[in-house]
Amino acid sequence: MDTNDKGVRKIVDMITGFARSNSLFMLAYGTGCGDIEIPPAMTSRYDWERFGYRKMATPRQADVLLISGYLATKTLKRVIRSYEQMQEPKYVVAFGSCTINGGMYWDSYNTIKMLDHYIPVDVYINGCMPRPEAVMSGLFDLQEQIKKGEANGAQKYRENLEWYRGNQKKVIKNWVMPEYNW
Amino acid sequence: MEDILKLLGGAAATMLLAFVVGATYGGLVRKIIARTQNRVGPPWYQNFVDISKLYMKDTAVHHGVMQHIGPAFAITASVTVLMFVPVLREGGWFPWFENLNFKGDIIFLIYMMVFGSLGMALGIGQTGNPNASIGVSRGLSMMVGYEIPFVLSLVSVMVQTHTTSITGLMEWQTQNGWLMFEAPFAFITMLLAILGMFHYAPFDIAHAPSEIASGPPSEFGGKYLAMMMTSGSIFAFAKLVFLVDVFMNGASNLVMLVVKTLLLYMVPVLYGAVSPRYRTEQAIRYLWGWPVFFGIIALIYSIYI
Numbered sequence: 001m002d003t004n005d006k007g008v009r010k011i012v013d014m015i016t017g018f019a020r021s022n023s024l025f026m027l028a029y030g031t032g033c034g035d036i037e038i039p040p041a042m043t044s045r046y047d048w049e050r051f052g053y054r055k056m057a058t059p060r061q062a063d064v065l066l067i068s069g070y071l072a073t074k075t076l077k078r079v080i081r082s083y084e085q086m087q088e089p090k091y092v093v094a095f096g097s098c099t100i101n102g103g104m105y106w107d108s109y110n111t112i113k114m115l116d117h118y119i120p121v122d123v124y125i126n127g128c129m130p131r132p133e134a135v136m137s138g139l140f141d142l143q144e145q146i147k148k149g150e151a152n153g154a155q156k157y158r159e160n161l162e163w164y165r166g167n168q169k170k171v172i173k174n175w176v177m178p179e180y181n182w
Numbered sequence: 183m184e185d186i187l188k189l190l191g192g193a194a195a196t197m198l199l200a201f202v203v204g205a206t207y208g209g210l211v212r213k214i215i216a217r218t219q220n221r222v223g224p225p226w227y228q229n230f231v232d233i234s235k236l237y238m239k240d241t242a243v244h245h246g247v248m249q250h251i252g253p254a255f256a257i258t259a260s261v262t263v264l265m266f267v268p269v270l271r272e273g274g275w276f277p278w279f280e281n282l283n284f285k286g287d288i289i290f291l292i293y294m295m296v297f298g299s300l301g302m303a304l305g306i307g308q309t310g311n312p313n314a315s316i317g318v319s320r321g322l323s324m325m326v327g328y329e330i331p332f333v334l335s336l337v338s339v340m341v342q343t344h345t346t347s348i349t350g351l352m353e354w355q356t357q358n359g360w361l362m363f364e365a366p367f368a369f370i371t372m373l374l375a376i377l378g379m380f381h382y383a384p385f386d387i388a389h390a391p392s393e394i395a396s397g398p399p400s401e402f403g404g405k406y407l408a409m410m411m412t413s414g415s416i417f418a419f420a421k422l423v424f425l426v427d428v429f430m431n432g433a434s435n436l437v438m439l440v441v442k443t444l445l446l447y448m449v450p451v452l453y454g455a456v457s458p459r460y461r462t463e464q465a466i467r468y469l470w471g472w473p474v475f476f477g478i479i480a481l482i483y484s485i486y487i
Contacts, residue, residue, distance in 0.1 A: 052232075086403075
C-alpha cells in the first residue's frame, strides 16, 4: 500500500484528527485568577469530561497547556520549562486579556504583555475572566483546529526557536536553564 | 506447525479480547464515577480514543535504559498472567483457534501478579522524579497490605479443595457447588482484598491524582503511558477472570463471563466512587485488620470442614 497516496493520507489524517481532538489532556498552569474558572468547568456544573478533556498533573502526559492569566517573569520561566517538557503534538490555550495585551497589568514592571512572543499560542480566550462557557468554546475551537491540522504551534516554536529564545532571554535575566528542556 | 499457529492465534485473540473488554470496563468505570458525582461523564469508548491518541504521540524522553524497559515489564507480566488463566470453563473460547491457557496453578499466579509492579518500580526508579518515587513506595506498601488477605483467601481455598490448579478448582466446583458459597469466609476475605488490589478509592494512594502529580507514571508520557494503560486493561481483565474462575466456577460462554466479571468489578468501583482517600498507614491498618481476621477464620473453616 502506498502511504503517500492521497486517499490513504486522508483516512489517516481523519483518524489521527479524531483521536487527537477528542482526547485532550490538560495541564492547567494556574498562574493567575483564571485558574478559578477551571474547577467549575471540570466538575458537575459544566463537566468537560464528556468531551474527552481530562486534567493531567504532569507535562509529560499533557497535550494542552492552559495558561490561566497573567505571567510574571518568574512564572514565565516555569511555563517555558513545562512547555518544553511536553511531548508533541502540543497546544497552548491562553486565558484572559492578560495574556493578550497585559490586561490590567499592562504597565506592571515584572509581568509580560504578549504571551505570543514567548511561547506559540494556538487559541486565545479573551475576557476578564472568561466564564466556563467561554473556556469550553475556546477548547471547541482548538478541537476544530486540530481536526483540520492547523494547530501547529509546536512546529512554529521549533522552526523559530532562536526568535522565541531571544525574546525569553530579554525578560528572564538569570537564565540558568539548559538550551532545551527535554 | 499448524498446532503452533493455532496456539499463537488463540493467544493473540485472547489478548485482543482482554484488551477490548478491559478498556471498555475502564470507560464504564469512568462513566459510573461521573454519574455518582452527578456528571454526564465521557462516552464508553473514551479509553480507546485516549490510548490510540497516546500511541500517536512523540516520546522523546530519555532517563536511562530501565525507563524504557519498565513499561515492557508491566505489559509482559499482564500478558503472562492472562495466558495462565482459563478464560472459559471448557477450553478454547475462540472457535478455530486453540486456547493457550495452560492448566496453570495458583501459586505461580500469585508470584506472577507481583512481577509487573516490581518491573514498573525498577523503571520508575530511574526517572528520578520524586513524586514517582513516593508513588512507588506507597504502591509497594499497599501491596504488602493486600497480598496477605489475598494469599490467606487463596490458601484456604486450596486447603479445602486439595488442589492448586485452576482447572482442578473448577472441576471441584462443578461437583460441589460454587466456592463463593462453599467457602464463604474466603470469599469475604477476597472481596475485601480486591478493594486494595484494584487501586480505586479509598486505596488509590499510589496514583493519588493531584496529590503527588500522577504518582508512578509521572515521568511517562506518550507511548509509554499508552503501554501502561493497555497493560492495565489486560491485567484488570485477567484478575477478574481469575477471581471468577476460583469463586464462581468460571463461565461457559462469553456473555456469562462478562456478567460475572462486571458484577465482581462493581464491588471495588462502587465502594471507590463514594469514598475519599486513605493515608498509607490507614490503608495498611485497614487491610491488616478485618480482611486478615476473616482470612484466618477462612483458614480454620477450610481445615475443619
